[in-house]
Amino acid sequence: MKVFWQLGWFFKREWRRYLGAMIILVFVSVFELIPPMAVGHVVDGVVAGEISTELLMWLLAGMLAIWVVVYLLRIVWRVWLFGAAAELGTVLRNRLYDHFTRQSPHFFRRYPSGDIMARSTNDVKAVVMTAGEGVLTAGDSIITGVAVLIVMVSQISWQLTLLALLPMPVMAVLVNRFGRRLHHTFTESQAAFSELSEVSQSSLSAVRMVRAFGLEQHQMNQFNQVADRTGEKNLAVARVDALFSPVIQGTIGASFFLTVSGGGYMVATGEISLGDLTAFTLYQGLMIWPMLAVAWLFNIIERGRAAWTRIDALLQEQPDIVGGDTPLPDTMQPLTLAIEQFKWQPDDSFALKDIHVTLPPGAMLGIAGPVGSGKSTLLQLLLHLTQLEKGDIRYGDVSIAEADLSSWRQRFAVVTQTPFLFSRSIAENIALGRPDATQAEIEQAATLACIDEDIRQLPHGYQTAVGEKGITLSGGQKQRISIARALLVEAECLILDDALSAVDGDTEHRILQNLQQHQHTRTTIVIAHRLSALENADEIVVLSHGQIRERGQHRQLIQQPGWYQEMHQYQQLEAALEADEEPRHD
Structure with missing residues (x-):
């Protein structure tokens, strides 16, 4: 979560949009808690034969209305959130460009133009994704997950909730380990992309000389080697990415297995009703996104942290040339x-x-x-x-x-x-x-x-x-x-x-x-x-x-x-x- 602290200056600047998005998300989470509980009552009513057709239609119409409201609210809060994230991209690119214009020739000898372009495009994109998708994933998963857990514990069964959460610690340990590996591999892949950008830029700039000396094949071989290295680094990132999904899917499967097994036993012993078990599984369905979001969140955060480190390295480069504040005379001088x-x-x-x-x-x-x-x-x-x-x-x-x-x-x-x-x-x-x-x-x-x-x-x-x-x-x-x-x-x-x-x-x-x-x-x-x-x-x-x-x-x-x-x-x-x-x- 360190990258969120590093971007705190921007969150303070755009606090209205982020706060508004989070408030709407709270309302969305509350509204989403109503349909599963209603379904549970419908199941119990149908089993007991105590629900009328008219009441059933009213319940269905109410749930449909709630889903429409949730749909509209999600549009609003995503527009606010992603609009703020897009603004971050504009701010970073403007800051980088202004920073580059104040640097001396020594700076550009240390950072080739291809590397600068890569950091100003790919790395900025990764940081923007952190400020958008990352905040969305963190906010949505935390608010929705906590709200669902509270209802599951207080309204249905804390024992069944605890049973369903047993696989979670294993998932947390594995996801944290994969996140550290992802940070390292993503940093290397971004560095490889910088090298690829530099080779592409220099080759295109010198295309006349390359043709004049008949070096097309030589340049092609050199480019292929760099492209192959970049592909290997990206493949390493993809391999780490691929480890997240099986862990999450396995955790979800194990959680549902424990829920159905334990819940079935509790229904048979009369500790909970069939409607309660139905509502619990629906709530657990709402928990699928928070669990998936944990892996996705680690993925985004580590990418963003690696990208921000590369961008911040440029921004921390102080200009070698610093002028004073004395104005020059208006007339021509010797x-x-x-x-x-x-x-x-x-x-x-x-x-x-x-x-x-x-x-x-x-x-x-x-x-x-x-x-x-x-x-x-x-x-x-x-x-x-x-x-x-x-x-x-x-x-x-x-x-x-x-x-x-x-x-x-x-x-x-x-x-x-x-x-x-x-x-x-x-x-x-x-x-x-x-x-x-x-x-x-x-x-x-x-x-x-x-x-x-x-x-x-x-x-x-x-x-x-x-x-x-x-x-x-x-x-x-x-x-x-x-x-x-x-x-x-x-x-x-x-x-x-x-x-x-x-x-x-x-x-x-x-x-x-x-x-x-x-x-x-x-x-x-x-x-x-x-x-x-x-x-x-x-x-x-x-x-x-x-x-x-x-x-x-x-x-x-x-x-x-x-x-x-x-x-x-x-x-x-x-x-x-x-x-x-x-x-x-x-």
């Missing part, structure tokens, strides 16, 4: 980076060290450097996706550690090298950050991102569905749609993280020209490997091994010996060779 040092792990080498940059409002900062130089780490610190321990990042006079987390991130619009598009229309993807944007505003942002013409050539224009992760679009089109999305938000700081790598040089130039025309309204940070994207930057910093090795403007850096000059000369030579080869292909 952005100051003063990173003394940063390590991903205590034993790692420095990912960043001695990074000091001040970016005035409306300025453009270029960031370059070889792979692994710390550019992505710098971006994660700037967006407060990971915690900076030594140093500070400030927006005006407000430190990143003191600023409201949501308000801080809203000041930035980010376009990554591998943008993500949702399975919606192009217009909806562009308007993701501003759902209330007009069509004219969407088209204006697309024009600035040099994607408007491409969109209009599609079959349905801006209403064209892009498919899963934008699968119907090219890499350059996806990047430009993402740029349009960022421009529409009109954030104070636009970050392009190698966001022009998939477009040609002419398109890159036009996009940067469009951005420069609106430079006074936003601060821009451009991270790029293609140095032509940094030509108009007010300042460029070149990172190497987490430190600033070069800094200055484009025309200064190409004159100074170093990585930037070498990379610029290489890219110039590469462009010249490509231009020289074009006529030959014609």
Whole structure:
């Protein structure tokens, strides 16, 4: 019953519906006690020849009316109860989603997406079943069972009642043992389902790569192995489930055997009448559900307890990133980076060290450097996706550690090298950050991102569905749609993280020209490997091994010996060779 205590916060919240359902159940149980007693009197009256046809018809009509009332009341209380349980599912999913959005990248490295999906679906379903079917089973079985036992003891025979209950302790011991086994096997089956979900999700996400490398059979074999393990775990659960029913059926059979044997003897000796025995067996029939419910209740509770343990493990994960409550100024402010040092792990080498940059409002900062130089780490610190321990990042006079987390991130619009598009229309993807944007505003942002013409050539224009992760679009089109999305938000700081790598040089130039025309309204940070994207930057910093090795403007850096000059000369030579080869292909 521990899971009921763990869900106590929800029962307190929905106490009216649960209490109302229990009150109606009490009335239902009382009404159900009347027909067996009436049948017993009818049997005794018929045996004694003391009941008239008219009285018999009235008794039958009364019992029919009671059954109709019980039927209607059961509908009402089940609607209240299961309605509350359905609300629990909504509450848990909302809490989980909100919890996930506040987690750092470390959380998602510990919990793969397939595991998260399994806990958010299968485990939530099991907990909802506990709050619905579990409460129903517990309430109905306890109230009905106690009410029937009271009537059987007080109105018929306590000796016969005791005789009928003799098999119950054996059933209780076995059911408790099976319940512990079920908890263990169900936990393992849910973990196996998480693994299956993760394999399915990763395989479908990488379906292009799988086909490109001809790995279909390999992936199929891997999936079959995981599916087989999941099936074995589920079969283990089914085996334990199968143990409950024979125990309950055997207990019911033994109870009825003792009742008929002992009751027949008591009728023969005159201790009870035939009508009393008939009523007792009818009451015992009402006890079948409580006895069956005991096994079903243990089953539900153990499933729910195992599922809640897995859900609660996620909810107990505290966010690594916790913002302050200081609001940011309404006007554009300088952005100051003063990173003394940063390590991903205590034993790692420095990912960043001695990074000091001040970016005035409306300025453009270029960031370059070889792979692994710390550019992505710098971006994660700037967006407060990971915690900076030594140093500070400030927006005006407000430190990143003191600023409201949501308000801080809203000041930035980010376009990554591998943008993500949702399975919606192009217009909806562009308007993701501003759902209330007009069509004219969407088209204006697309024009600035040099994607408007491409969109209009599609079959349905801006209403064209892009498919899963934008699968119907090219890499350059996806990047430009993402740029349009960022421009529409009109954030104070636009970050392009190698966001022009998939477009040609002419398109890159036009996009940067469009951005420069609106430079006074936003601060821009451009991270790029293609140095032509940094030509108009007010300042460029070149990172190497987490430190600033070069800094200055484009025309200064190409004159100074170093990585930037070498990379610029290489890219110039590469462009010249490509231009020289074009006529030959014609």
